[in-house]
Amino acid sequence: MKNFAERHVGALIAWIVVVLAAVLFMPDTSALVTKYGQTKIPSTAQSQIADTLHNKWGHGENNTRQVVVVFSNGNDKLTTTQKRSINSTIDKLRDHKDHYNIKSMLSAQDNAQARAQLISKDKTTELLQLNMSKSQGVRAQAAAVNKAAKTAGVKTYVTGSDILNDNFQKSTEDGLKKTEVIAAIFIFVVLVLVFRSPIVPLVSLGTVGVAMLASLSVVMNLVKYLGFPLSSFTQVFMVVVLFGVGTDYNILMYDQFKEELSGGLSAIDATRKARRIAGHTILFSGSSILIGFTALALAKFSIYQSAVGVAVGVAVLLAVLLTLNPFFMATMGKKMFWPTKNFDGGSRSKLWNFLSKNAVLRPILGILLVGLVSLPFLFTYNNNLNYDTLAELSDSLPAKKGFFVVQDHFSKGTAEPSTLYITDGNKKLDQEKYLKIIDRVTRKIQDKDGVKTVASATQPGGSKVSALYAKNQLKTVTKGSKQVNKGLGTINSGLLSAKNQIAASNMQSGLDGVTQLIAGTNKLIDGSNTLQSGTKSLASGATTLSSGANSLASGAQTVNSGTQTLASGASSLSSGASNLASGANTVNNGVGQINSQLAQSASSMSQLATAQTQIGELANQMNSVKSELAGASSLVSEAQQLQPAIEALSTYRSQIDGLMQELNGMGDLSTTVSSVKTSLTGVAGNDFKSEMANAQMISAAQSIIDDDTASAASKAAAEKIKAAATTSNTNLSSNLSTLQGVSQQFGSLSMPTADQIDAIKTIAAKMPSEEQLNSLQSEMAQLPSMLKDANALMDSASGLTAMSGKLGQLTSSISQLQAALKQLQAGTNSLASGATTLANGASSLTTGANTLAAGTGTLASGATTLASGTTTLANGATTLNNSVPALTSGLLQVNSGQKTMYTSLQGVVGQMQQLQSGLGSASDGLNTISKGVAQSNSYLMGLRQSAAADEFYIPTKTLHSSTFKPAIKQYMSSDKHTTRMTIVLGYNPSSAKAMTEVKAIQKEVQNELKGTDLDGATVAIGGQTATTADTHDIASEDFIRTAVIMLVGIGLALMFITRSILQPVYILGTLILAYFTSLSITRWVSGAFLGEKMLTWNTPFFAFVMLIALGVDYSIFLMMKYREFGDNGGRPSVNIVRASGVIGAVVISAAIILGGTFAALMPSGVLTLIQVALAVIIGLIILVLIIPILIPAAIHLTYDRSKLTDDDEDDENRN
Template sequence: MCAAVILLPNVGQLVRDKGQMKLPSSAKSQVAQVIQDNWGRDQGNTRQVVVVFNNGSSPLTTAQKNRIKQTVSHFKTSKQKYGIKDVTAANDNAATKKQLISKDKSTELLQLMVDKQQTVKKMKTLITSGAKTQGVKTYVTGSDILNDDFIQETEQGLKKTELITVIFIFIILTLVFRSPITPLVSLLSVGVSFIISLSVVMNLVEKFNFPLSNFTQVFMVVVLFGIGTDYNILLFDQYKEELSREKDVITATRNALRIAGRTILYSGSSVLIGFTALGLANFSVYRSAVGVAVAVAVLLLVLLTLNPFFMWILGRRLFWPTKNFGSGSSSRLWHGISTRAVRHPFIAIALVLVIGVPFLATYHNELNYDTLAELNDSIPAKKGFKVVQKHFSKGTAEPSTLYIKTNHPLNNEKDLKEIDALTRRLKKIAGVKTVASVTQPGGSEISSLYVTKQLKTVTNGMKSASSGLNQIGTGLNSANQQLGNANLQQGVTGAKQLASGTATLKSGSQQLSSGATTLANGASALQQGTTTYTSGINTLNNALNTLNSKQSQITTGVGTLNSSVAKLQSGSQQVAAGLAQLQSKVNAATGTGNTAQIQELKSKLGELNSAMAQLEKSTGSTNLPDISGIKTTATALTSSSTKAQNDAQTLQTALTSLASSNSDAATQQKMLNEIFAAIAQTGTALNTQQKAALTTVMSSIAKSNVQQLSGATTAASSLKNDLSALTTAGNSLNTELNQLNALSSQLSQLSNLNQLAASSIQANTASMQALDKLSSAVQGMQQIKSALNGSTGQTGLTSGSQQVASGLSQLSSGTDEMASQLSQYTSGVASVTAGANKLASNSGTLTNGTAQLAAGNQQLAEKQSELTAGLTTVNSGQQTMYNSLQGLVGQMQTLRNGLSTASNGTQKINQGVGSANSYLTGLKNSAASKTYYVPKSVLQGKTYKQSLQAYMSGNYNATKITIVLDENPSSESAMNKISTIQDQAQKSLKGTALAGATVAIGGQTSTTHDLQQTASNDFLRTATIMLIGILIALMVITRSVLQPLYILGTLLLAYVMSLSITKLISSAFLGQSMLTWNTPFFGFIMLIALGVDYSIFLMMKYREFGNFTGTPIIRIVRASAVIGTVVISAAVILSGTFAALIPSGVLTLIQVALVVIIGLIILVFAIPTIIPSLIRLTYPLKDKMDDEEKFKETEKKQK
């Protein structure tokens, strides 16, 4: 006893750790649990907890929502403190918001995945403390929490049961034996049995995983105290009877053990066999009742050893203060019932059937599998669960989860399509409210991921493409017509004239170069003369005669100057004529017709580009038109633009050189002005008319040349750049046409039409850019034209050349006049003498000026050669341009042929697009279009990744589908739907890529469904084994075949009637219209195992009386009368023991107690009615008549 107490483990913790219901590993809910435990993403070995935030029936206010957000944030930031692995809140995304906020906005849920390493009690305490939110009703619930609350309810109920049982047994035994000592001894022996057996069972559980459940300890208490007290009553009653006959206590004890002990052993053996048979059960809850068998074995050992000890030690004091030890009293009730039963056996049996059949007929085995029914309504977890069922659907609090596990990743388009098809099929099952999966995370279809929506977009694009193709055909025809009307020959002629004018300009430039050389020679001579003049000035005072001798040189120089000016005048006239011809050619080349044609062609290509953009949106298949003509044209255009670019480069170089030369001419003019000033200082100043004429001519020449050549240089640079861009565009166009030509052989199907459109768009864009460059080139030519013609406020190059010629004419006139004035100059020499000294002092300046003039003239001569070379290059480039344009005329026909072919091709494409659109429209309206398709870009996107993480395992080999039913998840209807869902899932995946996948549905409803299947099947199996075991034991005890059948028939009748009556009482007084799922089983084993005792008591007394009389009727009536008191007392005690379960508040215990109590009451009346009646009908008629006569004689003697 002391060892049992010392070695007793922590019973409560063992029940929590090893006493939970265990379904077979093959059950679908257990398969699903294994998949969940290996899910990954930190969700393995976790339990789900739901935090409920509620504001009654009113919507949550803004302040309440903010406080809830703070609570949620607290949980997310304190995961380690609470053991949380994952948090799912309403504000995480749109899908969770839809699922976790009630429609009336009064309730919000927070889902937590909590590590199982901590106990449920500790976890519940921590999370409840953290979930408290000011101004909001907060509950923490979940299946594990509800189960833990049930364990606590059972433990508290057990404590009440133990106390009430002890008090009740003490009172009953005191009344039966009229002694306080007897109850104490009985309770002591049973209590010792209980403590020892409890220690043995719990150590077996701890060390060998012996079967255990929440009810093991409870039923050990009621069975041990119930039958233990019954056995004690039987033993002590026999002992009391033996004391009335024997004065020796030891002899009385021995006789009591021989008679009552044998009955106890037989009866206890049948109970032991019945509970031991439960060890063969498959269901853990049923198998856990085998612990009662261990307790019964210990009880029998203690009762047959410890009780005799007290009987021998106490003797008659065991019944103190009773002094009457007469024989045991008989039961008038059982005697009267058995007497009438044997007299009228048919009536007795008929009466039993009349009473029992209605209960048998009205009983339906509808059981309640809802764990909530076991709990008191005041428990917070149950309140929270009820709040969820009220404000959401009844299935929201405990959704079901369908798992699909394969040996390959499921995050691909093919498998996702099958998952979505299954999701849509599950939605069609009656009673299913919402279905959420990886393809429908919010519980509703995403229309953009279905072929129907995608085909609608395609067909709309096809319509636009058809319209665009019509526009393309029209544009191509128009472009072809415009090209046909274009007069490119005129442009070729203008280019030829431009080249001719440039040649003329080149000739004039050569003449200008010759004149510049002559001018340079004259300047050199002037420099020498200045030197001589300076020397003469120095000796002026001494040699005026020398000065006179030099007058002839002056006259010669003037003559030479006059001749040079005449030549310059002739050259400038030739330049003017050449520029005039150049201007006419440029005007011809920059006509408005070509520009208008270019703009119109650009506009048509823009329309073509827009149409191709519409075509790109759709797909189809047709033959691409022949584009070889366009490619040939693009190649020629590239070649021509390259040559034109080279010509522009040459022209730019020449004009730049010419501008530089004229800039030097301006410097020369400045020097001449200084010379004029120096001559003026000598006193022989030129007259105003001569000076003005010379200055105007030189200034006009310099200014005009610089301005016009600068403008021409800029225009040539722009022309070069534009032609360079045109070359680049042509190369780009040629490249795109090469790509387009390569693709044309491949684009034979409508699905690749968009690539053709894209390539066409790029090619057209390049063409438009090329046209822009060509337009820019034309504009450059117009700039050259403007430079030649001049603009407002600025003289043109042609006009400037004319001004040069006019100025030279004036200069010639001035030199003539200067020659006529030489005589006057000679006469004025005398007057020069007076200023000779002053002139000598300034002769250095004059020398420097003449040196600069000579240098400038030398540079002018050099630049004139560069100008000539530049004009030669320009002339060559223009000739090349002329040849290119002449070739372009022939290529334009090729381009027109290509445009015509393209126009015909667009018509064929349009026909193909129309056919494809008709087919796709039909497909869109068919059932085949309702197919899920996720593009690769969407599948790899950030948004879809969230869905994959939420509904697929860490390695993507498993996925889950969350199913919410619209009814109580523990109801019979919900469990039937689980079977339908499981069958539908397996059928839907047959013939698909997921045909070999493991499919299992988990969740509370699935667990309950598996529990129902397992419990129902194992109940029948276990009950059959138990009945067979008891039947064999009864055959051994009664030494009969029929009597065990009579006994078991009586017990089964009492069992079914008690179930029916208990159901009526439960509905009327407990508010529960159904029995809990385990009530029939526990009621069966308790009533059958314990009720058989009373039958064994009767039959053992019947056999005992067989030693004194051989009439079965008399023996059964006497046995009934004698044993009736014991059975009634035992039934009262056992009923009281089970009645002690009612205050526990646990529905299962209450209903089991009612079944046993009602069953015992029925047996009290059924046993003395059925068994004597059947025994009466068992024997032959002659024996019956003899028994009848002996029975009457016995009755007379008794009276």
């Protein structure tokens, strides 16, 4: 059990458990760095206020990050095909916005303003701006967008501040892995060289590894659960500090252990003594480091605070070294240094011994020599730092390449523009008065030399909208004022004309004219009553005439049908009678010839045969005539039936004669109607003229009323005139409306046309006269007797047949034949005479029947036309009769209005002189106004040319228009309490010039708002430049503050360790000198070999922390040895020289190991880590050289000013 305790086996078991727990509960360090490791600026900083406003912006932009997609064709213009491919890619991203967590996007396709901002002037590059949700990690988002944005034919990059920061973090993580491997190998090699044993390096690396693993787990759990400060540098510096310092402490411990073993002590005793002596030094030295890094917890800046994790690591390291090392030392003993056989005491440093001895001998010279060497570097030191994150990254990274492409083809600030926010929680800024202020601020910023473009709500495209400025609007106003002046001249001319017209007018004659109008209207009323009576009679007569014409048409048609039949029969009868007469004449001639022949030659019997034949033919013709006479008897019957129709024709003839008399009276009626229409037109014309005169009087009176220069009396008189004229106009308008209605009714009245009247007259002319109708009736009465005579004649002629039969007997008795022939000749003569008479009568009958048929046909057609015309006449007369009461009523209204007008005009006449005077005053006033307008226009023209006219003004209609709405949405928050301006600088966003410009802009904007309606509004600038500027201010301020705290803490620790006030001053002075000198040299080396002439903004702080915290170790090592020798007596100068010689070897070894450990940061490729490593290495070299000079010299000057003697040198060499 005793061996168990002496060999510290319990410590081994405990640390094994701790390591297992550390591994088991180790969080995901990369995720924690991503989540908590970003630079945190206090919420009161302007950039953070801006970020807060951005996160409350609305419009889908809350909690988003900005990403820029770059499409480039190098130095050649984008082709049409490439543009189509780019548009296709943009459309794909737009269609899958949710998949890629894109809240909003702005492309060159959106509008003209976006096109101007997102397409380079050389047409080689196009940008796509994305607002992406922060719900997903930036690394995963960037990878997804990179894949989706790949476009055939063009180079595509995805960049942005968050992506670049993530690349920096990844570069740091990758650099850390390299550093761990390189540091382990380097430490192993150095320890092998120092102790000439492979076991010591393994033990040292093992113990430091345990401390590193345990402390890292503690720090990461503190970050995860307690919000412990963290940055990308925390783990890196924990590695280099723990491995560097831990190895240094192990060297100190192992060197002391080796020394004790060389004195013959057992492993356990040597372990106990070595831990007591070296452990004392380690504890004091570690405490100073712990105090230095712990002091960083008081820093305000998150990056500085994150280094406090090193303090946790140092605390764990001290515990591991002082508890776990004893286990290996006590257990392994001398085997720990295998295969070394030499266990002589610790080695001495000849360099430190030489430097310290000469410093004590010539202290002033030593101090001056150090100062002389350091001064050039101190004087060339400057604090111009590089805040550009891009400098930290490799040029091969696509995001960095894309950023440079944007800077090359756009303004340098395009990729990371700044955003100025103006907010006032009590005011909505989308109002004209606030927009005017916003525009003034916009132009103020645009006027600054370092500003490339400024886009705002009033200038969404980054340039003025000329239509929204007073200068442009005054152009319209001055043009309008000229037109107004011209119009005033026209009005003035009108007033003068009205004045002259009133002066020239005879108002009394106007009243007389109104009296005449009243008298004329009364006559029209009387005429209207007469017209009503006449139209009533006309309507009644037209109705009767229409009925008669219809009956006449019907009867005429019946007569026409009968007469046509009669004419046909009479024609047949006439034809038969003519044939009969012809036959009778032929027979008579034949008989005469027979008689002649019989007388001449009785022997000519052949002629008898011929006569017999002719008699037979005559008999046949007589039979035909008899048949026709039988038909004629039926015609006589039909002719008798026509007698009533002929009597009706006689009646119709009488009616037509009466109708003709009515038509003759229509002329008078038409004249009356025409006279009434003419009167109505005259009355309407007079009313219209009166109404126009009243309108002129109203206009003139209104001009007087509107004239500010007119007297009150003139305005009162004008009011009365205007009221009277308005009342008169109202009555006249009503009367005119009534007259128009009556006139329209008269216009619809239709009288019989001339064609209708001519048709009636034609019918009357074609009607058979009374004499013709009487003659026709007489002839028709003789038809029966004529037919009777014709039948008797036929009966007489029938004996010819019998006579013909007896001709044969004539041969026997010529005498009898001759006698019979005489009788026959006498009968045929009578027959021929009767047939001729019959034929003539039938012919007359045919002619009369045809004439009657034609007349009755025309009569029937005319009667039908007459019936239609009289019906129309009756309807028109009825309509006219019905319209007359309205006419009479309208005329009464007109008469009433005229009387009212007469009364009104009587009042107007008395006021016209006052109106005339008022018109003159109005004319003078207009002249004055015209002059004033001309002067105003001249002033406005001058104002338009002045700077005062260059002022923003937006009409309300334009403000709420669809054209202006996109600008409001883009540059106003959803609640309209905040507006923003996008500012593109002409400088690198992370440059000192850009930071200075941003600060100046914020200050100028705040001053610009003073005394305006936005006085007191919050102004904040966001974006990479603003964040960098705030980082610069906070880092610079907190650096000084933190450095003071750290120096005070370490100074107090040194006072406790050295038990002196001056010695801590010497030590800290030496460290500060080494720090500034190393920074100046590092700057030169960086510029000469790395191409970076400036140090990154983190380098001075971390170099200071490392050099002060770690460099103080070497001073403590020296002072602890100095105290150890001082406890044994002797002169201070001798003790410090002896201590320097002894501890110098340890310090140089420790410096080599620590410097080598920091050198392992260089392959990381991260500029800050490289420069910090350079500064620490150079600082360690400087400390190794100046500590043995300055501190011994200071000790000698302070405590022992006497020179060293030979005995002192012997004492020194002996030890």
